[in-house]
Amino acid sequence: MRTIRVFAPATIANVGPGFDVFGLALHEPGDEVVASVSDQPGVHIRTITGDGGKLPLDPTKNVAAVAAAHYLKHIHAQSGVELTVHKHMPLGSGLGSSAASSVAAVVAANELFGSPLRRQNLLPFTMEGERIACGAAHADNVAPSLLGGFVLIRSYNPLDVIQIPVPEFLHCTVVHPHIEVRTEDARKILRRELTLADSITQWGNTAGLIAGLMQQDAQIISRSLTDVIIEPQRSLLIPGFDAVKKAALDAGALGSSISGSGPSIFALSDSIQTAKACGEAMRNAFNSIGLESDVVVSKVNKFGPRILPVEE
Numbered sequence: 408m409r410t411i412r413v414f415a416p417a418t419i420a421n422v423g424p425g426f427d428v429f430g431l432a433l434h435e436p437g438d439e440v441v442a443s444v445s446d447q448p449g450v451h452i453r454t455i456t457g458d459g460g461k462l463p464l465d466p467t468k469n470v471a472a473v474a475a476a477h478y479l480k481h482i483h484a485q486s487g488v489e490l491t492v493h494k495h496m497p498l499g500s501g502l503g504s505s506a507a508s509s510v511a512a513v514v515a516a517n518e519l520f521g522s523p524l525r526r527q528n529l530l531p532f533t534m535e536g537e538r539i540a541c542g543a544a545h546a547d548n549v550a551p552s553l554l555g556g557f558v559l560i561r562s563y564n565p566l567d568v569i570q571i572p573v574p575e576f577l578h579c580t581v582v583h584p585h586i587e588v589r590t591e592d593a594r595k596i597l598r599r600e601l602t603l604a605d606s607i608t609q610w611g612n613t614a615g616l617i618a619g620l621m622q623q624d625a626q627i628i629s630r631s632l633t634d635v636i637i638e639p640q641r642s643l644l645i646p647g648f649d650a651v652k653k654a655a656l657d658a659g660a661l662g663s664s665i666s667g668s669g670p671s672i673f674a675l676s677d678s679i680q681t682a683k684a685c686g687e688a689m690r691n692a693f694n695s696i697g698l699e700s701d702v703v704v705s706k707v708n709k710f711g712p713r714i715l716p717v718e719e
């Protein structure tokens with residue numbers, strides 16, 4: 408029986424000012440999905456590891472299965488697929504955990520059927536996993552996990568996804584405090600109306616961040632890594648947010664904000680040394696209010712998913 412094993416990486420969505428339109432891929436952590444062709448039609452989940460029993464095995468409720476099912480339907484698959492999902496990152500962390508599972512599942516299914524679709528054309532199916540996960544088919548985690556690099560979702564309707572080159576000096580730090588914030592909840596609290604003044608600031612910064620990345624200018628990146636719309640509302644869900652962000656900036660970060668919908672907080676730096684120093688300072692800041700946390704330091708992952716050897 409043909410079997411494919413795929414790793415899909417964690418992501419930082421929003422990246423400061425770009426709510427629902429910016430995301431970048433990390434090298435680690437990430438989820439793995441093992442997929443095999445099955446005689447039974449549709450998608451079945453054999454097992455899930457690493458989730459502490461929290462994720463549903465029901466294929467109509469599991470994000471990886473839902474995403475894969477949309478893909479199978481699209482290609483009019485004659486056979487079904489059985490999935491084993493290995494979670495290597497915490498749920499509700501702001502690292503794009505559900506996205507990584509959906510991407511790994513759809514990429515594995517596409518490989519199983521001989522890769523009839525190109526990677527970028529798999530995006531709509533992975534977005535269906537996000538719809539199940541949080542009620543909104545946002546693409547700023549699945550697109551960078553699927554395509555690698557820093558991704559701009561210029562438009563959702565029609566879908567228009569653009570990869571933005573990132574400077575070699577750029578390093579990411581993500582600190583994950585051991586609490587959970589559900590994306591669905593973090594979206595519900597957001598105000599629906601914006602002021603014109605905040606909107607002007609925000610679109611200046613989104614354009615500025617793209618300009619800074621493309622011109623490889625750390626100072627433009629630094630000035631643009633500011634979110635005046637979402638961060639002030641969501642930071643209230645993260646104990647110690649202000650102190651952790653200040654610790655990152657004091658340690659030399661170019662900027663810092665909430666990773667995805669939180670509770671993880673990220674920083675971008677212009678060297679690996681600064682990125683590591685930020686991680687230590689941010690973890691200490693969480694520690695000082697009694698919160699344990701994990702630190703990830705990574706360059707931007709330009710490659711996205713990896714096909715892995717199948718373990719016997």
Ligand code: HSE
Pocket residue numbers: 420421426427428501503545547548590593594666667668
């Ligand atoms: N853009 C999404 C949000 C990302 O902020 O709700 C969720 O990880």
